[in-house]
Amino acid sequence: MQITKPINYLGTLLSLIASSSVWGSDLLEHYRSELIDNPAGVYESIDHVFFITEAECIEEKRSAGSLESKKAQAHFYQLLAQEVEKRVLSIEPSEWESLPIFEEIQYRQKAQRLKQSRVHYQLLSDSNLDNCVRRQVRASSIEAFNSQHITISNKDVAPLVGEAIAELVADKDYDKLAQQLNSPSLPEVSELYRALIQGEVTASNNDLADAVVGMDQYDINGVLSTAKLLGGRTLASSDKANPQASEHWLIKAESLFERGQSPVQIKRYLTLSLNADPRNANAWKTLSNLMRTIGQDDALWTARQYFLASGGSLNAWVYLYSALEVAHPDQANQLLKLLKQVANEWPLSHWEQNQIKG
Secondary structure, X not given: OOOOOOOOHHHHHOOOOEOOOOOHHXXXXXXXXXXXXXXXXXXXXXXXXXXXXXEEOOOOOOOOOHHHHHHHHHHHHHHHHHHHHHHHEEEOOOOOOOOOHHXXXXXXXXXXXXXXXXXXXXXXXXXXXXXXXXXXXXXXXXHHHHOOOEEEOHHHHHHHHHHHHHHHHHOOOHHHHHHHOOOOOOHHXXXXXXXXXXXXXXXXXXXXXXXXXXXOOOOOOOHHHHHHHOOXXXXXXXXXXXXXXXXXXXXXXXXXXHHOOOHHHHHHHHHHXXXXXXXXXXXXXXXXXXHHHHOHHHHHHHHHHHHHHOOOOHHHHHHHHHHHHHHOHHHHHHHHHXXXXXXXXXXXXXXXXXXXXX
């Protein structure tokens, strides 16, 4: 589901009630004496807000009719929603303001909260002008706005941040994720989503062929060397993948890992697994887990590779967070805040949930 939407003014304004107030004739008289020569717009006068809207004829005819009247009414709804937002809504400072996605969240929250408003208005005039123009005049008392107040708090925004991110990840909308999560306080995540847009790189790439040498005799195709050389920021690939062989070596590695045996042998099996198929996300996940315990210098680039191989899965965010805790603690702290919100929107494992409880 796409989350970039303007506020649904029509849906919002179904809850804004037209009234038949006794002061209608006085307001109409004031409009005729003070505002009738004003262009279309919104005017504040005598403790009221006047809305003047116009619609020109769509086709050539002698005078405006019901179609133009509906257009003028639709424009009024837009203006009224804007005034309600300006006069009724207030937004508390939020820790999410540094993320571009915050603007998206504001759209959602505003639309939801505006539906709670009840602003009475009166239609004062609906008449034709020269040159085939329909003009409508409506008014609302300022007290109708002041009598209600809606505040959007950080507490309101936080769960919507998690919901929006989870939707984008589920849709694999890497372009929007890269844009909406771009922040000076957390560049890591947006950079990795940009890398997913750019694609893979192989060890046989002409720019890398001379620089890449297998890490050891098990890094047959130089997959790990390529990934490490690029800091894990580009998904390493292979000209010939063998998923079946990759799973064979991964099963052997996981068996030893679960029993806490022979980290050296586990790494050999995982190296063979990833050389057989660099797209094996579970092999990168296990390698990232292993590197956090035996070689922190390799923890971050392997976590990045898991992130890329998983397609930016929110599960991989947890492994990235764990690696960033040592390498970039400030970024880790920002990522943890996001993870705590998306945890309710994504099926994280028991281990992954435990990592973000702190």
